[in-house]
Amino acid sequence: MPRRVVVLVAVVVVVVLGVGAYAVQAVRRHQQALAAAPTVASTALAGVLAGPHIVFRSTLPGPQYGLVAAVPIADPAGARAFTPLACDRVDVAGSFASCLRTVPGVATTFETDIYDVSTWQRTQTWPLPGIPSRTRLSDDGTLVGTTAFVTGDSYATIGFSTRTEIHTTADGSSRGNLENWRLTVDGQPFTASDRNLWGVTFVDDDTIFATAASHAAGKTWLMTGSISGQSLTSVADNAECPSVSPDRSKVAYKKVVETVNGQPVWAVAVRDIAAGTETLIPATKGLDDQVEWLDGSTLLYGLPRAGQAGTTDVYSVGITADAQPVLFIPGAWSPSVVR
Template sequence: MSRPAPRLVALVAVVLVVTVGVGWYVLRAAASHRALVSSAPSVASTDLGSATTVPHVVFRSTLPGTHYGEVAVAPLTDPAGPRAFTDAACDQLDTVGTTTVCLRVVRDVVTRYETAVLDASWRPTVTWPLPGVPSRSRLSPDGGLVATTAFITEQACSKAGSSTETRIHRADGTDLGNLEEWALTVDGKPYTATDRNFWGVSFVDDETFYVTAASQSANATWLVRGTVSARTLTAVRTGGEYPSVSPDGTRVAYKKLLRTDAGQKVWAFAVLTLGTGTETVYDATAGTDDQAQWLDDTTILYGLARADQPGTTDVWSLDVGTLAARPTLFIPGAWSPAVVR
């Protein structure tokens, strides 16, 4: 019997060490949330028609059971209470009015990935392929534009350094392009490195949006403002990932590197006030890895995985109007929330 090569043994050892380290960190980061999760009541079903006639939140249900992965709806008056289930299943979603963008993995003889725009009946009006596993999706405030980010599969990756593909479409499926093809300006100069990468769009309106840009060769990440008609991108700040614009357009929330513990990056949410350039970091959200969604002009929502229940996530809320605020469980067993008023 042949013995494994020393380099292979070393690689396996490194993978095991990293896996154990990541597991230890996730357990630590979620410890403060576990007590609230365990005390959350079981969630019952309610009628879909009545749930969508009042202000509500749309989300992916991650509670174990037959409805796992389905799009669910709950009234804003009781988001943690009974939820209504649709016929749609999504991995990432966003909803504006009666339009929903749904990123999903389609498991068939050959697994594929796609974007579907759903109507009020939760049926697709148009679909188009994604180059890999769904990451994030956002609609513009009037539902006219669709932004998608997907992790690129090895076969679809066309250049070194690319790990995601972010594109903007019109809701009818018209492709406005891959952001890597748009003109990027950093520090007042064109930035043309071939390893530019973008992810996590958040729209201000049908013309303006924010997104994360990064370059391995520059060892830098930027918060970028984009202009749809001109197909331009301008770096406005170093650092900050997965931006989310507040409903009134005055602030942007994003995840920011807080510290490094035992070699593991610890992220927390920060909020930038656009008028003053003031950034506030909320240490209470340490351990997050999500793109925030705004409940209102002073409260953000975000997902967090349960360390002791793989595949189950919860949506938390944080009042960013006060630095002393603590996260509150908003929806147990949920992911990718979208607020509809």
């Protein structure tokens, strides 16, 4: 083998080993920092779950990092009650919790787990095709929508690809991959080969809202349609990750308000479904989340905490154009309101 080739191979090996060692050390430092952090104040789970509460992923540093926790709606910043579940995204409705999680190993895998919230025992599980992104249950907990990144890890990534499916929680059977449904955009059949769909929210056990997108077209659309009919129709463009209000009169979503260095910047908007009018909430600029409704006039969403990798906070905001976000649950992600 020529000397230049030998030297090149040796350099590549050194670089690969160096990058691998750095990554391992970075993970270890993060784990050590979490383990060294003080224990988060906690309270009994049964007492919190007995009244109106919010379930979320705890991201405060400490031994409970990543566990699903709950706080009373009346005291969101107070002591939190921890479950034994570790989830990347979580939602709770009816008798069930949907938990999207990463399963570490020699080959990292991902899965959807369904839990009975009366016992926190797993009742169903099935694989996810990629990194967990979104999950929502229907109001009675009988259906669950899940979105995973098949390629990429962010909605700001160029060329990302998602897979979104709906399953029944009772037996895990699939009600369909949304990419295989009939799509109609602006009155015309939409058959683009690069179409992506994500961010399901349930109006009832048959009607949903979701996002459709085409990289080639450079557009996203708010879609609504029927599970039984396996079809979706566009309602508006520039709308992503919808969330329907408790009374079903409004739908909130994120929309691109500017582009910075080629990356989209989103803010929350709320659409009156019957009137077709939209209210933008400019002060929410910078989020990348599927919002949750705290009540009929307040939204919740998560943001990364500046300067603290891995820590996120949940904010509340009203649905008027002049509303200002307020810190609601520190060290939290993926809130789910149980009224």
